[in-house]
Every structure is written in structure tokens, then in C-alpha cells.
Amino acid sequence: MLVIFNPVAGRRRAASLWHVLDLLVENGVKIEVAETQYAGHATELAREAARDGAFMVVAAGGDGTIAEVANGLLGSETALGIIPLGTANVLAKEYRLSTSARGIANTLAYKRCRRLWPGVAQLQGQTPHVFVQMLGLGFDGAVVKGVRPLLKRAIGKGAYVWQSLWESVAYGFPLVRVTVDGMAHQAASVVVSKGRLYGGPYLLAPEAHPEAPGFQVVLFEKPGTWPALLTGAALPLGLLPRCPGVRVVSGSHVEFAVPNEGILTQADGDALSATPCGVISAEAPISLIVG
Numbered sequence: 025m026l027v028i029f030n031p032v033a034g035r036r037r038a039a040s041l042w043h044v045l046d047l048l049v050e051n052g053v054k055i056e057v058a059e060t061q062y063a064g065h066a067t068e069l070a071r072e073a074a075r076d077g078a079f080m081v082v083a084a085g086g087d088g089t090i091a092e093v094a095n096g097l098l099g100s101e102t103a104l105g106i107i108p109l110g111t112a113n114v115l116a117k118e119y120r121l122s123t124s125a126r127g128i129a130n131t132l133a134y135k136r137c138r139r140l141w142p143g144v145a146q147l148q149g150q151t152p153h154v155f156v157q158m159l160g161l162g163f164d165g166a167v168v169k170g171v172r173p174l175l176k177r178a179i180g181k182g183a184y185v186w187q188s189l190w191e192s193v194a195y196g197f198p199l200v201r202v203t204v205d206g207m208a209h210q211a212a213s214v215v216v217s218k219g220r221l222y223g224g225p226y227l228l229a230p231e232a233h234p235e236a237p238g239f240q241v242v243l244f245e246k247p248g249t250w251p252a253l254l255t256g257a258a259l260p261l262g263l264l265p266r267c268p269g270v271r272v273v274s275g276s277h278v279e280f281a282v283p284n285e286g287i288l289t290q291a292d293g294d295a296l297s298a299t300p301c302g303v304i305s306a307e308a309p310i311s312l313i314v315g
């Protein structure tokens with residue numbers, strides 16, 4: 025079993041990783057660990073393993089690392105296993121995967137699969153970016169870009185809360201123009217979601233089906249400090265989809281207009297270097313090991 029480990033992911037929970045691996049080895053599983061050396065390396069390692077016919081490749085890291093490995097497995101029969109080591113681990117929560125060391129080891133040992141259908145963000149003149157959980161433009165992108173790595177390592181999700189409070193005052197709220205299946209919308213912030221959850225266990229898009237192609241596009245229509253604070257307060261209460269000014273639309277083709285250029289964007293909790301011009305579903309799903 026190849027385990028692709030991102031040593032800079034999350035809060036550097038290497039100890040949790042070794043605990044899972046010890047349990048697997050005790051059960052007779054042969055393991056090879058490959059540490060990523062740079063951003064994008066996980067995709068190359070996973071693609072190579074899939075080309076060699078591996079049954080399963082395990083991503084050990086945050087949702088960004090999982091997305092990179094998923095990218096490398098697209099178009100192959102190789103299944104994706106995950107050892108969640110990130111701060112929010114939204115994908116693991118979406119699929120209700122165990123996060124205890126023993127639970128993770130059991131999940132990987134049982135090898136039962138469910139489909140996971142990634143999204144693909146198209147970037148002008150750059151390689152498309154594959155994501156597994158969500159892509160956010162606007163306020164959301166500004167929060168992820170602004171989070172200080174040291175603070176994230178020290179207080180985990182609290183760093184996002186702090187940055188959201190800061191951005192609710194500092195962010196300029198330029199309008200994001202988006203077309204979903206031909207219908208034009210504009211909003212202060214847009215999240216294109218594969219899953220139901222956001223920021224951990226919190227409800228964002230109740231109608232989402234991560235096993236199928238297509239998206240839920242969440243439009244935060246009201247710009248400004250107070251709407252941002254209101255939605256921030258509604259999130260942990262599970263009330264975000266019912267907040268005034270929040271609208272969720274379903275679609276399979278999402279396009280962002282050219283005036284969006286420069287609007288900060290995040291995918292699976294990592295800042296993107298460019299604003300996407302569109303989002304489509306991957307050509308086929310991959311198999312996710314769920315135990």
C-alpha cells in the first residue's frame with residue numbers, strides 16, 4: 025500500500041500517521057511511504073502508482089493533499105484511501121469516515137468503496153485544478169489567503185475564525201459574477217460545493233451529492249461586514265443555508281466572467297494562484313475507500 029504523506033499539511037500530526045501505519049503493519053499490510061517534496065508532487069506520485077496498477081493509494085494530509093492524490097488517480101481503477109491529518113478534514117466528515125487511528129486503519133483494511141466525483145477548476149493558461157470538496161471565490165478566498173500558517177498550527181480552526189473577523193472589516197467585497205448552467209448571478213462571495221459540509225462538520229449545501237457530477241453553488245448575495253458576521257455566526261449553528269442573503273443553486277457548468285480577475289480564490293482550503301474562469305465535473309468519478 026502506497027501512502028503519500030504531505031509533511032507540511034495541517035498541524036504536522038506525523039505521530040497520528042505513524043500510529044495508523046503501526047496498526048496496519050501489525051495486521052500484515054505492507055506499506056511504502058512517499059513524502060511529498062513540493063506542491064503538486066502528490067499528483068505525480070499517485071499517477072505513477074495508478075499507472076503501475078496499484079489497487080489503492082492513500083493520501084495522508086489535509087483536503088489539499090487528498091485533492092492532489094485524487095487528481096493523479098483520475099481515469100484509473102486505483103482507489104483512494106485517506107488518512108486525514110489536516111485542520112478541518114471536511115472530506116472525511118462528508119463521508120463520515122472515522123478519524124481515530126484504529127478506525128482509519130480498519131477503514132483502509134476493509135476496502136469498501138463509495139464514489140467520489142471531483143470538480144475541476146479551469147484556469148486561464150494554467151493546468152486545471154482538481155478539487156474534492158469546494159472552491160470559494162471572494163470573502164472565502166481572502167480568509168484562506170490571509171490565514172497565518174503559524175497561527176493555524178497553534179490554534180487550528182480558530183485561526184480561520186480570527187481571519188474571518190479580520191476580513192469582515194478589511195475585505196472590500198467586490199462582486200463576483202457567475203453563470204450557472206446559463207443563468208447569470210452576482211454575489212459578494214461564491215462557494216462551488218461538491219459536498220454538504222464546510223469548514224469541518226458544518227452544513228453549507230444540504231442537497232449536495234459528492235458521488236455524482238454537478239455542484240451546489242452557494243451565493244452570498246449581501247456584501248459587507250454585518251452579512252459576513254451573520255453568516256459566520258450561522259455556520260456553527262447549522263443555519264447557514266437559511267440565512268437571509270444566502271441562496272443555493274444547483275448546476276453542472278459554472279462560468280466566471282472576466283471582470284472577476286484578481287478575486288481571491290481557495291480550493292479545498294488552499295489558496296489558488298489565479299481566479300478560475302469556469303468549473304466542470306471531472307470526466308469520471310474515483311473510488312474512495314470508506315471501510
Ligand SMILES: Nc1ncnc2c1ncn2[C@@H]1O[C@H](COP(=O)(O)OP(=O)(O)OP(=O)(O)O)[C@@H](O)[C@H]1O
Nearest residue numbers: 033034060061062063085086088089110111112293
Ligand atoms: N513538501 C511540500 N512542501 C510545500 N508544500 C507542499 C508539500 N507537499 C504538498 N504541498 C502543498 O501543501 C498544500 C496544503 O496541503 P493540505 O491542504 O493537505 O494541508 P493544509 O492546507 O495544511 O491542511 P488544512 O488546511 O486542513 O490544515 C497542498 O495543496 C500541496 O500543494
